[in-house]
Amino acid sequence: xxxxFKKSAGALVCAALLSGVASSVPQIASAANERLQxxxxxxxxxxxxxxxxxxxxxRAKDGSLKGIEVDLAHDVAKAMGVKLELVPIRSSxxxxxxxxxxxxxxxxxxxxxxxxxxxxxxVEPSYWASGMTLMAKKGAVSSWDDIRGKPICGKQGVFxxxxxxxxxxxxxxxxxxxxxxxxxxxxxxxxxxxxxxSSIGMDLAMGEWKGYEAPVPxxxxxxxxAAVPMEERDTLFGRFLSGMVYHWHESGRLIELEKKWGVPxxxxxxxxxxxxxxxxxxxxx
Amino acid sequence: xxxxxxxxxxxxPLILQGFLLxxxxxxxxxxxxxxxxxxxxxxxxxxxxxxxLPTRFVNTSIRNSPWLVVLFIFLLALPFEVKIPGFGVxxxxxxxxxxxxxxxxxxxxxxxxxxxxIRSVPTGQTEAAESLAFTRRQVFWKILLPQCYKRMLPPWMxxxxxxxxxxxxAAILGVQEALGTAxxxxxxxxxxxxxxxxxxxxxxxxxxxxxxxxALYTQRLERRYAVKD
Amino acid sequence: MFxxxxxxxxxxxxxxxxxxxVFYERYEYDRFVDGAMLSIGLILLCLVLSIVIGVLGAxxxxxxxxxxxxxxxxxxQGFRNTPPxxxxxxxxxxxxxxxxxxxxxGYYEPLITAFGWAVISLGIFGGAFNVEIFRAGLEAVxxxxxxxxxxxxxxxxxxxxxxxxxxxxxxxxPALSNNLVSLAKTTSLAYVIAVPExxxxxxxxWSDNVNVPEMMILLFLFYVVVVSLLSVFLGWLERRLAxxxxx
Numbered sequence: 001x002x003x004x005f006k007k008s009a010g011a012l013v014c015a016a017l018l019s020g021v022a023s024s025v026p027q028i029a030s031a032a033n034e035r036l037q038x039x040x041x042x043x044x045x046x047x048x049x050x051x052x053x054x055x056x057x058x059r060a061k062d063g064s065l066k067g068i069e070v071d072l073a074h075d076v077a078k079a080m081g082v083k084l085e086l087v088p089i090r091s092s093x094x095x096x097x098x099x100x101x102x103x104x105x106x107x108x109x110x111x112x113x114x115x116x117x118x119x120x121x122x123v124e125p126s127y128w129a130s131g132m133t134l135m136a137k138k139g140a141v142s143s144w145d146d147i148r149g150k151p152i153c154g155k156q157g158v159f160x161x162x163x164x165x166x167x168x169x170x171x172x173x174x175x176x177x178x179x180x181x182x183x184x185x186x187x188x189x190x191x192x193x194x195x196x197x198s199s200i201g202m203d204l205a206m207g208e209w210k211g212y213e214a215p216v217p218x219x220x221x222x223x224x225x226a227a228v229p230m231e232e233r234d235t236l237f238g239r240f241l242s243g244m245v246y247h248w249h250e251s252g253r254l255i256e257l258e259k260k261w262g263v264p265x266x267x268x269x270x271x272x273x274x275x276x277x278x279x280x281x282x283x284x285x
Numbered sequence: 286x287x288x289x290x291x292x293x294x295x296x297x298p299l300i301l302q303g304f305l306l307x308x309x310x311x312x313x314x315x316x317x318x319x320x321x322x323x324x325x326x327x328x329x330x331x332x333x334x335x336x337x338l339p340t341r342f343v344n345t346s347i348r349n350s351p352w353l354v355v356l357f358i359f360l361l362a363l364p365f366e367v368k369i370p371g372f373g374v375x376x377x378x379x380x381x382x383x384x385x386x387x388x389x390x391x392x393x394x395x396x397x398x399x400x401x402x403i404r405s406v407p408t409g410q411t412e413a414a415e416s417l418a419f420t421r422r423q424v425f426w427k428i429l430l431p432q433c434y435k436r437m438l439p440p441w442m443x444x445x446x447x448x449x450x451x452x453x454x455a456a457i458l459g460v461q462e463a464l465g466t467a468x469x470x471x472x473x474x475x476x477x478x479x480x481x482x483x484x485x486x487x488x489x490x491x492x493x494x495x496x497x498x499x500a501l502y503t504q505r506l507e508r509r510y511a512v513k514d
Numbered sequence: 515m516f517x518x519x520x521x522x523x524x525x526x527x528x529x530x531x532x533x534x535x536v537f538y539e540r541y542e543y544d545r546f547v548d549g550a551m552l553s554i555g556l557i558l559l560c561l562v563l564s565i566v567i568g569v570l571g572a573x574x575x576x577x578x579x580x581x582x583x584x585x586x587x588x589x590x591q592g593f594r595n596t597p598p599x600x601x602x603x604x605x606x607x608x609x610x611x612x613x614x615x616x617x618x619x620g621y622y623e624p625l626i627t628a629f630g631w632a633v634i635s636l637g638i639f640g641g642a643f644n645v646e647i648f649r650a651g652l653e654a655v656x657x658x659x660x661x662x663x664x665x666x667x668x669x670x671x672x673x674x675x676x677x678x679x680x681x682x683x684x685x686x687x688p689a690l691s692n693n694l695v696s697l698a699k700t701t702s703l704a705y706v707i708a709v710p711e712x713x714x715x716x717x718x719x720w721s722d723n724v725n726v727p728e729m730m731i732l733l734f735l736f737y738v739v740v741v742s743l744l745s746v747f748l749g750w751l752e753r754r755l756a757x758x759x760x761x
Contacts, residue, residue, distance in 0.1 A: 051459075052472045059469040063299050090459045092721050096361055119724055140621070151621065153708075157721040166541065173628065173708040174718065176457050179472035180607070184708070186478045187611050188622035208475050349695070349741040351702040353713060354733050361726050450597040457599075457706060464600060478611065485604040489596045496595040 035229060036237040039104050044083045047073040048103035051088035052178050055202065055261040056109055059088075068257045069107045072127065072226075075253070076105070076244055090176075092157030095120050098229055105228045105241060109196070112225035113159060121233025123242045125249065125276070126223030129268040130198035132160040133218045135185070141192055141215050144168050153181045153190040163220065164194050197221075201264045221268070249276040289479040293487055296470040303466035304491055306380055310462070311449040313381075314388035318448075319441070321388070322395025329400040347393040352386075352451050359386035360458045380462070383455040391448050398440045402433035435510040442503040446496050453488070463488055516543050533725035534732070542719055549715030554740065556632060556711055557698045563637030564697055568644025568690075572682075573674055575649055586645065593642035598635075599703050605635040606707040632704035640697035647693060651686030652678055684755045691748035698744055699737065712736050 039045045049057035049069045057067040065086045077084035087103045094108045098120050111130075112122050134141060134152075141147065148169040154161045156174040164170040173190060175181040178199075185193040193200070197218040203209050226245055228238045248254050249272045258265055328340040347355070359382050367375050406429050414424045456465035467488055471480045516537075523537035536546035575586050593601065606628060613626050626634070655678045663677045683690075705713040712733060720729040 052469055054473065058473050059466075060473065061295060061299070063302070088459060088461070092717070093361065093459060095724065096726065115724065137621075156717060159722065161718070162722050173710075174714075175708050176706055177468055177472070179468050179476050180603070180706070182476045183471075183478055183481055183607050186476075187607065189610070189624060189628070191621040206475075208477070345742075346738050349699070349745070350734055350737045351699040351713070353702045353705065354730075354737055357713075357717075358730050358734065361730065446595070450595070453597045453599050454703070464597075478607075481607040481611075482604075485600055485608055488600045489604060492596050492600070493592065497591060500591070500595050 033232075033235050033237065035101075035104060035232045036235070036240075039080065039082060039237075042082070044085050045077050045080055045105070046085045046087050046103045047076065048087045048089040048094055048097055048106040048108050049073055050091075050109050053109055053199065055263065056198075057088075057107075068128075068261050068263070069109065071257055071260075072107050072248065075248070076107075076241070079244060080240075090157065091155065092176075098227060101229065105226060105237075107226045109224055110227065111159065111222040113222070116225075116227075119230065120227040121230045121238050122225035122227045123233065123238050123245065124225075125242070125245050125272065126225050127245045127248055127254065128198070128224040129221055129266065130196045130224065131218035131221035132163065132194065133197040133200055133214050134192040134194055134216050135200045135203065135209070135212055135214050136192040138211055138213050138215075144216050144219070147191060150192075151190040152192050152194045153185040154194045155181050158195070160194055160196075160220075170194070198263070198266070202262075205262065205264050223268070246276060249273055250278065289477065289483050292470075292474045292480060293483045296467070296474070296484075297487070299470060300463055300466050300487070300491075303461055303463040306460070306462040307449065307452040308495075310380060310384045310387065310452045310455065311445065314384045314391060314448055315445050317385070317388040318391035318395050318444075321392040323399055325392060325396035326399025326403070329396055330403060344393045344396055347390055348397070350390075352390055353454055353457070355389055356383060356386045356454055356458060359383070359389075379458065380455065380460045383452075383458065383460050387448055387451060387455075391444055394444050395441065398437050398444070399433070402436045403429050405436060406432050439503050439507040439510065442499060442506070446499050446503070449496060449499075450492060453492075463491065516540070532728055533723060534728050535723050535725060536716075536719060536729075536732070542723070545710075545715050545719065549710055549712045550736065552629070552710055553701065553712040553736070556629065556636075556701050556704060556709065557740065557744075559633045560636045560640060560697055560701055561694050563633060564640030564644050564694070565690075567638060567641025568648045569679065571641060571645030572648035572652055575645065576652070576674075590642045590645055593639050598639050598700055599706060601639055602632065602635045602703055602707055606631045628707045628709045629704075632701070632707060632709045636697065636701055636704070639700070640693065643693045643697075644690065647686045647689045648682060650689070651682030651684075654685040655681045681757075684757055687748070687752045687755060691745065691752065694748065695741055695745050698741055702737065 049065060049067075051057060051059055051065060053067070053069075055067045057065055057069040060066045065088065070086060073084055073086060087097070089097050089103065089106070089108050091109075094103075094106055094110060095116065097103050098106050106120070107127070109128075110116065110122075112126055116122060134144075134147070145168065147164065150170060152164055152170040152172050154164070154172045154174040155178055156176055158174070161172045161174050165172050172194065173184065175184060178195075181195075182193060182203075184190060197214070200214050204212065204214060226241055228241055232238050249269075252273055254269050255265070255273060257263075258269065325340060325344060328336050329344065331337045331340070360379065363377065363382050363385075367377060369375055403425075410428055410432075411424055414428045415421075419428065452462060453464035455462055456468065459465065461469075467484045471477075471484055474480065520538040520543075523534045527533050527535075527538070536542045571586055571589070574582050577583055610624070610626070610631060613624065624630075659681065660673060660678060663673045668677065701711065702713040704711050705717070708714065710718075716729045716733045720726045
């Protein structure tokens with residue numbers, strides 16, 4: 001923790017030198033529950049969501065953000081009794097946004113990884129899960145080993161890229177957004193599109209990708225964590241979010257959202273729904 | 286192709302809304318750069334080496350770094366909110382951070398314009414004015430600046446055009462301006478490859494329609510104000 | 515080089531938390547070096563292409579054919595007055611689809627890679643400015659010099675190649691070096707089409723290792739050094755080629 005603060009202070013000094021003006025030091029919460037209080041005082045909770053991730057969180061024609069994670073964000077704001085402000089984030093900047101306090105919490109399709117847990121307060125349980133997989137033209141790829149030395153399209157800021165490069169020897173071309181990466185893939189600039197199994201499953205189910213398939217087994221299946229700032233993980237704010245996620249599993253809300261948005265049912269979510277059932281038998285009928 | 290153009294038309298209103306943000310960013314950044322550049326330009330002309338040399342070093346470094354890099358630094362390293370004593374906390378949205386980032390290289394270049402324009406006035410004029418007992422300040426405001434203003438206008442407008450053309454870079458960091466909105470629209474509409482030419486082509490036309498008249502006007506000014514030898 | 519500095523940077527990380535991973539971990543170091551080489555290559559190729567376009571374009575602008583002159587004008591205005599980042603995306607995604615490619619089993623080995631498109635797109639962009647710069651240089655060549663060459667029996671092409679161009683080049687060098695420096699900086703935009711140059715590489719490094727401030731400082735220094743070296747070289751060239759009695 002200390003290192004991170006020291007480093008961001010270093011960056012600030014650097015920015016101040018560059019701009020020639022003194023910039024203010026970001027507010028770092030010292031007292032517990034500061035964030036929760038700030039949210040309540042503001043009357044608005046700022047939740048970071050993706051903006052180009054159909055159907056988890058994407059921009060609709062009227063300009064508003066829609067999707068599964070947006071619905072979850074509404075649930076959170078409703079439970080807190082405050083207004084919701086959705087902040088579009090990118091995979092490459094979401095943790096910085098949370099660190100800087102630009103968003104109060106993050107429901108941003110973020111895999112729960114040990115290195116990320118050192119930076120942001122990822123709460124348990126996780127709300128979704130997916131792994132890395134490939135989409136390719138039918139018959140072009142049959143196993144993960146087929147991508148050795150081949151160009152693969154990916155998205156910047158996604159940790160699958162490094163695995164594909166170091167473990168499978170692929171040449172990953174990472175683009176700034178899904179749309180650019182998929183365009184590059186569809187126009188044949190790479191052998192496969194390396195991304196999240198949930199998103200690829202969705203694309204294939206939507207029927208926009210006839211003649212393509214997800215030919216390799218999903219590996220590194222990893223839950224997605226909702227997150228609060230690091231220092232809030234074990235305070236009221238983090239515990240509240242844990243409760244929200246637990247309730248989503250317990251009540252079947254996530255299964256309901258899968259159906260609402262037409263996502264292929266995930267065995268992981270079905271399993272969580274089962275294991276997170278509280279046994280109320282002792283209450284009788 | 287026709288399908289793609291139809292899709293484009295559905296999204297044009299939203300893209301134009303994004304374009305308004307490009308305009309706002311370019312106006313604000315230019316205003317900041319003009320004021321700041323004027324002062325930095327003065328510092329570049331300072332008689333004191335202790336002021337002139339560090340200013341020149343910083344100015345040159347900024348002019349030598351790519352806009353994209355400056356943009357990264359500002360978006361990731363600047364705080365999202367600033368505490369102003371007595372006023373509470375001011376929130377700095379992304380587009381404003383990008384605007385401040387864009388204003389920095391433009392400031393450095395406006396400073397060069399100011400320095401160059403003032404240096405271009407023959408020194409005989411300053412000497413003549415000084416011999417007429419004008420103070421240094423009077424020489425600057427009454428003799429140098431009125432002549433420089435006309436020389437500075439065309440390059441200043443050139444920099445405005447470059448700035449406006451740079452604003453779509455903010456999309457890379459998630460600002461919802463014209464380019465960012467167009468990319469989101471393509472994704473939301475199913476991400477078909479046939480969208481690419483019409484959507485990016487439309488953006489090119491949009492910027493051209495705005496910048497080309499400015500460029501023409503700049504050329505006219507350049508010709509009109511050209512100092513005849 | 516790597517063995518020599520790795521321990522120092524590894525202990526810097528341990529002691530202070532400043533994580534310059536590209537200087538102590540082999541994998542990231544290789545990425546960094548590749549990125550740096552690619553950036554420098556990209557800059558050089560873009561500069562060369564833009565100068566070639568500038569020279570040919572300025573020649574074409576003096577053409578007797580109105581269609582050619584009009585075409586050059588449209589090219590210059592089209593590229594000068596649209597955002598380079600959109601140009602790059604348009605070239606790569608838009609034109610990329612129309613270029614012949616070799617089926618390599620599931621994907622196409624393109625004749626023009628992302629790097630190639632970056633060179634083409636940025637070279638053409640920079641070239642649009644160079645044409646105008648060279649034309650201004652050509653206009654500054656005294657009429658009498660050209661007439662002298664004509665009276666010696668030089669053809670139009672010979673006059674351009676041996677008399678006007680070398681002189682024009684010297685006249686326009688200050689403006690040219692400005693534009694070349696600005697083009698060198700613009701090459702960082704190749705990042706948006708996934709060309710693994712410096713901006714792209716350090717971006718990957720900082721998202722894999724969450725050491726944003728350190729890598730950002732490195733990125734800033736890289737460009738400041740490369741661009742400063744370029745402008746020092748061009749300044750030296752200017753002084754070297756300066757003609758006494760002109761400028």
